[in-house]
Amino acid sequence: MTPAGKRKTRTLVAQVGELAHGESKKFTLRCGGANVEALLINYEGALHAYLNRCRHIGISLDWVDNQFFSEDKRFLICANHGATYEPKTGECVWGPCAGASLQDVPLEIEGRKIFARCPEVRFENGF
Ligand code: FES
Numbered sequence: 001m002t003p004a005g006k007r008k009t010r011t012l013v014a015q016v017g018e019l020a021h022g023e024s025k026k027f028t029l030r031c032g033g034a035n036v037e038a039l040l041i042n043y044e045g046a047l048h049a050y051l052n053r054c055r056h057i058g059i060s061l062d063w064v065d066n067q068f069f070s071e072d073k074r075f076l077i078c079a080n081h082g083a084t085y086e087p088k089t090g091e092c093v094w095g096p097c098a099g100a101s102l103q104d105v106p107l108e109i110e111g112r113k114i115f116a117r118c119p120e121v122r123f124e125n126g127f
Helices: none
Strands: 010-015 024-031 034-043 046-051 092-094 107-110 113-117
Touching (some): 024 113
8 A cells, every 4th residue: 555545634525414314425535646436325324434336346336326225225236237235334245246345434423524534455456
């Protein structure tokens, strides 16, 4: 990892209360000299964030911008080939990458502000 990738800068991505259960918000982080897209989700009142990179072939999960949840808000779905992810953990529970997990993005909440940091781990194909 480059020194820039280890830098502990954080990015303001949302405000507390901005997302309801089953809603998502895309944001961009600058990690290791590259812009990487990520998604913040509210699932059953808890916030989670992942890189917007499917574990099947490493492309964005959404075809329709910012549409990640299944209709019933139970799972995150990759629009490309249907990989189905558990929102709480990012684990792919069905589809071509079953058993793999979305890259978790660390979140910090300070007051009403939600910040994200670059993940420590990189995919084999980079950010
Ligand atoms: S790229 Fe996500 S399932 Fe194929």
